[in-house]
Amino acid sequence: MGDTPDTGTQREFAFEWADFERLRALSQAHTGIVVPDAKFEMFYARLAKRLRALGLSSFREYADYLDSHKETEFSKFINALTTNLTSFFREPHHFAYLRDEIVPAARAAGQSRLRVWSAGCSTGEEPWSIAITLAEANMPFELLATDIDSDVLDTARQGIYPLERLDGVDERIRKRWFLRGKGRQAGKARVRAALRERVMFQQLNLVRPFRHTEPFDVIFCRNVVIYFDKPTKMALIQRFAESLQPEGYLVMGHSESLHGLSNQFRPVARTLYQKQEH
Ligand SMILES: C[S@@+](CC[C@H](N)C(=O)[O-])C[C@H]1O[C@@H](n2cnc3c(N)ncnc32)[C@H](O)[C@@H]1O
Numbered sequence: 001m002g003d004t005p006d007t008g009t010q011r012e013f014a015f016e017w018a019d020f021e022r023l024r025a026l027s028q029a030h031t032g033i034v035v036p037d038a039k040f041e042m043f044y045a046r047l048a049k050r051l052r053a054l055g056l057s058s059f060r061e062y063a064d065y066l067d068s069h070k071e072t073e074f075s076k077f078i079n080a081l082t083t084n085l086t087s088f089f090r091e092p093h094h095f096a097y098l099r100d101e102i103v104p105a106a107r108a109a110g111q112s113r114l115r116v117w118s119a120g121c122s123t124g125e126e127p128w129s130i131a132i133t134l135a136e137a138n139m140p141f142e143l144l145a146t147d148i149d150s151d152v153l154d155t156a157r158q159g160i161y162p163l164e165r166l167d168g169v170d171e172r173i174r175k176r177w178f179l180r181g182k183g184r185q186a187g188k189a190r191v192r193a194a195l196r197e198r199v200m201f202q203q204l205n206l207v208r209p210f211r212h213t214e215p216f217d218v219i220f221c222r223n224v225v226i227y228f229d230k231p232t233k234m235a236l237i238q239r240f241a242e243s244l245q246p247e248g249y250l251v252m253g254h255s256e257s258l259h260g261l262s263n264q265f266r267p268v269a270r271t272l273y274q275k276q277e278h
């Protein structure tokens with residue numbers, strides 16, 4: 001613990017290194033997210049609101065409370081710790097590739113629809129961007145969007161966003177696929193019902209076994225595995241390969257790569273991979 005943070009700093013809630021160890025072990029065992037020592041302050045900041053809400057005065061009390069109230073508190077603990085940063089059409093080259101390469105190839109192969117999974121969908125901007133891209137291309141689709149965090153899934157499902165979230169989105173797309181709020185909903189926009197009906201949201205923990213009824217053509221799992229350790233990443237990539245069609249695609253985040261993790265895929269575009277048969 002060379003760079004151990006000063007746990008004696010005057011704080012609203014007492015937070016000892018042992019509390020950090022105890023709580024991060026619990027969160028890592030459940031989510032796969034590795035919390036390095038350097039995240040001590042971030043951990044405090046994210047969980048402080050839970051202590052405030054529960055009227056507790058120390059993290060030790062909180063860890064004890066969590067132990068004895070798993071049913072009600074555990075999901076709130078996990079929701080407080082996840083990193084949910086996302087945006088509409090984030091990493092736009094992936095949506096261009098979907099429109100310009102994947103959809104035409106599927107059509108040429110006589111496919112009547114695309115099955116897509118947004119794994120780690122956060123507040124929904126990613127699956128809505130996928131849905132808009134496919135709807136604009138007149139490609140029928142089935143789209144599953146999942147996350148471990150039940151709060152972000154509620155937001156995703158509702159599809160209501162402050163207008164600023166749509167700042168970078170093309171005006172024509174905004175008009176076609178979003179409804180501007182009026183009265184009490186002023187300053188917000190909602191994904192139109194025609195699109196909302198076409199996406200299925202589900203809570204799913206990627207580090208637990210999962211099974212889907214049919215394989216997918218494309219899996220988006222962007223900016224999620226970055227927080228996992230190597231064995232967890234390798235096991236997940238293997239399960240993604242098993243969940244994909246023979247020439248299915250896996251889309252990763254800008255700082256992620258399959259290098260050294262799997263030889264079942266070949267890179268076809270920036271952080272975008274296609275499954276290959278051996
Ligand atoms: C940074 S966001 C990425 C959102 C979106 N994919 C993007 O790239 O904009 C990471 C998401 O992964 C989710 N996540 C983290 N660990 C997970 C796990 N074990 N199972 C499912 N989702 C997880 C988090 O809750 C969070 O919403």
